Amino acid sequence: MEEGLEPSVLQLSEGTRDFLAGGIGGAFGVIAGQPLDTIRIRQQQPGAGGAGARQFARAILAAEGGRSFFRGMGYPLCTAALQTAVVFQAYGIAARHLAGGQPTTALSLPQVFYAGCFAEGPAGAPGYVDPLALLASILRSEGPRGLYRGTAITCIRDFPSHGVYFAVYEACRELFEPGSRAGGSDSAAALWVAGGLAGTLSWLSVYPFDVVKTRMQAAAASQSVYAGSHAAEGAQAFFRGLTTTLGRAFLVNGAIFTAYEVAHKLLSQQAPAAAAQAREV
Template sequence: MEPGMEPAALQLSESVRDFVAGGIGGACGVIAGQPLDTIRIRQQQPGYSGGAALLARSIVAVEGLRSLFRGMGFPLCTAAMQNAVVFQSYGIAARHLTGGQQGSLSLLQVTCAGCFAGAVQTAVIVPVDLLKIRMQLQTAVRGAPGYIGPLALLGSVLRAEGLRGLYRGTTITCIRDLPSHGVYFAVYEITRELLEPGSRANGSSNAAALWAAGGIAGSVSWLSVYPFDVVKTRVQAAAAAQSPYRGWVDCARQSLANEGRDVFFKGLSTTLARAFLVNGAIFSAYELAHKCLL
């Protein structure tokens, strides 16, 4: 090396930065929202009609505080991958739509890139959600008879249903995630610009605005597809052989016939509260990590 020359700094591609920052954001989101997610999953099951606070007290009293975090291992281990895939897919689609040129995307382009990201992430999220849901629906505590740990549950599903069993609910998951991610990214961009004018073009430096924009985007995106999530949860709650449903359409039909229209909004308030916390954390961590990786 000649005198006065310094080694060049390691330059990460935009795609790699999206991937790494998305993974960091995803892990932060899981930790922030797992207790409310456990309550949401229980509320969505047939036969439950109580409020979130009552259910939370019941879970803690009977199963212990740790039960609110049951099933977190699967999403925490895979949240980095899931959100990394989402943000990387979004970035790839965004760069394709703009021809690789710098500058802000139109809201239509943002929505299209978000839908693409939602479709891509389905392959990652389906088995994770299925295992998480079945862990969360257990009432036996760790060490007690009948308790099934995460690895044992994974083995049980593979032995009984094969790889196909892990992907039960793929169609309804894609129906939920494709449009919701379009809404997710579009609402985030709109809200961030409203809270901090000029941030779409120049970046954001206001942590509170990032959190609020991410939280609002998450809440609105969940609200836009929530009935599909209720159906997805019920479909994935049991193996095909034990399930009362022949598929997601049959699940929706039976749920409506047996419980009325309100069934499709069970656990909605809990979900929206969780979505605000989780997605505020995801976008805040993502934006911070993305800047640090420059």
């Protein structure tokens, strides 16, 4: 080994491991949930009617073919991976701060909730046109401000839902596999179900805000989305696509947490091994 090269430089920090594992989890989540996300977004659009997920799926398949369910996946694959990486890194930072130097597994569920709220990150949704063309169109018609339409409602949606997200995951993980919070999980099924329930319940807690956000981002800047939607369709307007969203949330977040935990475990194992090899050189 070259003089001056310390083994510690080969080790990843906790924050870096959180970031990398979160990015891997986010990518797996997009792949698992893209078809249902395509249906969800279309169900939420004004005038979509009360058709169920199967009817929408058949209509899309008949009119556009199976590939349409994955149209535009490249963009959310990149953005969701980055977003999830930031969310898990922020959650890890907050959890370690609240733990005060103790293992983060010692956190109570309320503390997990607070750490999750801190992890709220920017949300993205897959589009159905080329993202660069959409960007140019928004800038031409509304200017830079158009890119931030719906930011406030997105924050209102994401802040509590991320707290619910991590708290439910930790509670379910321990319920399905007692001792896993302290000693790690050996069951991919337990991780998937815990992650799936975490995603489902976090979406359920804020779903109407997501409908308003989707319609706000698609409407003209001067429109009052909430009042217009309620007047035209009633309260049910804010629950369109709920079943599809919850089904998608289970698949996506089961994939995210399972991939995250596996990747984080592998990254944690690699660091000591790399350091040991460096000491032998």
